[in-house]
Amino acid sequence: MLALFNEEQQMFESTAKRLAESIGITNPHDLNTNDRAHGWQMLTDVGLLGLRMRDNGVPLASGVEVMIAAQALGETLTPQPFISAVLAGELLALANAPDELIEELVAGETRYGLLLDRSFENLAAPDDADCIAWDTDGAHYALGLIQNQVVRISLAQGFEPAREVADLTRGLLHRRANTTPAETIGEPLSAEKIKRWLALTLVTVSADIVGAITAAQAGAVAYTRERVQYGALIGSFQAIQHLCAEMLVQAQAAHSINCYAAWGVDQLDADEALLAARTAKAYAASVALPVTEAVMQVYGGIGQTWEHIAHVYTRRAMVNARLFGDETYQLQRIADARLGAQ
Known part of the structure; x- marks a missing residue:
């Protein structure tokens, strides 16, 4: 590998940092006043949600470009759920999910959180006790795994906001009731x-x-x-x-x-x-x-x-x-x- 970013990656890093500075958090007061809808639209407009879309099976952006974007957004404590969107998109792509699901995600129309177990160490199944939906600001669904099969579950019912959270910049929901069945997405993952x-x-x-x-x-x-x-x-x-x-x-x-x-x-x-x-x-x-x-x-x-x-x-x-x-x-x-x- 090259030890330095190439010219295109340097330009992308500059763009990502300018975007992050415009939508990030500069003081705790911003946590309540930040225009998250506007920030989400900006992430969508510049194409960050579609970094891992496939063209003939090849991701449009490499892991390096994803790293560059995530680091820039981390520097400004950006509260918009970029990480869960990119990782959800990657899960859908790897599972060969229907194109319309991926397109809706990339367009910012459907938002996904990630379903984690209580330890925060693994993707969880929807019926796991006390599973947690992470990075859920504005999310409609959370993605989890059941025996290597990607599943999604609606966050509209059976989840409630965590009463106390450590990270003030990201949404966290607790599963309290198994009221919504999980929907199988795509093919099982190898x-x-x-x-x-x-x-x-x-x-x-x-x-x-x-x-x-x-x-x-x-x-x-x-x-x-x-x-x-x-x-x-x-x-x-x-x-x-x-x-x-x-x-x-x-x-x-x-x-x-x-x-x-x-x-x-x-x-x-x-x-x-x-x-x-x-x-x-x-x-x-x-x-x-x-x-x-x-x-x-x-x-x-x-x-x-x-x-x-x-x-x-x-x-x-x-x-x-x-x-x-x-x-x-x-x-x-x-x-x-x-x-x-x-």
């Missing part, structure tokens, strides 16, 4: 297709982590150039410099690891692609909370307040770290793969 979907999933979630911790670190560094304490800018204090440097190293390392995994989504065989994605997710998850907590330390007392953006970064990073398995979960699966465990 083991290879499930691995490829999971590889893309881990890369996309890791990219969101990288975006969040990168932006949080950059904001903290900017603050050190403004805040004066004991008659000097706090950025001149060695302890603060070390904190910021360590955060930068961790964020850039997570990005570098994820770049290879994103390339591998389409270029490596399914087992190697999943192994690379697990490695990226393990590292990104391991630094998500330490970096965002260090950011809050740099801000000092103001960073501990509800009115400051720091805790919103921390909350998003915490949930991302758990999604589809944290570092301990991923390292165990890596060990199983390397040691040949069944």
Whole structure:
């Protein structure tokens, strides 16, 4: 793989960042005032929801482009459900779902969340006890799996909003009643297709982590150039410099690891692609909370307040770290793969 983005990818990254800046969150007040419908329409208009549409069986965009978009949107804490839309579209495409379902998703007309088990580690079946629909802002359905078969369930009945959520930027619904039957979509997924979907999933979630911790670190560094304490800018204090440097190293390392995994989504065989994605997710998850907590330390007392953006970064990073398995979960699966465990 190339270590750097090509010219088209650089242009796409610039476009994605401009879009993210226009629809993202800059302070906790925006959580209530953000025009989410407008932001969703913008995501639709620029084609981000259709990145993984197929042309003669080949995705229009690679895992690298999905990573670029997810990282840009993570940097601005964008609340629109980009990740669930892209991953739902990939599931539908891999299952050879009817074209009209995919077209409705790409057009932004039908929205999907993802149905997860209580641990947040796996796609769930609709009849799983206490299953959770994640990233459900404006969603009509949630997609899950029943014995490798993609199913969708309406969110109109049997679900209710979670009373307390860690991530303030994404919708979360709890399943409370089995009132709506699940609808089978497309063909059963092969083991290879499930691995490829999971590889893309881990890369996309890791990219969101990288975006969040990168932006949080950059904001903290900017603050050190403004805040004066004991008659000097706090950025001149060695302890603060070390904190910021360590955060930068961790964020850039997570990005570098994820770049290879994103390339591998389409270029490596399914087992190697999943192994690379697990490695990226393990590292990104391991630094998500330490970096965002260090950011809050740099801000000092103001960073501990509800009115400051720091805790919103921390909350998003915490949930991302758990999604589809944290570092301990991923390292165990890596060990199983390397040691040949069944």
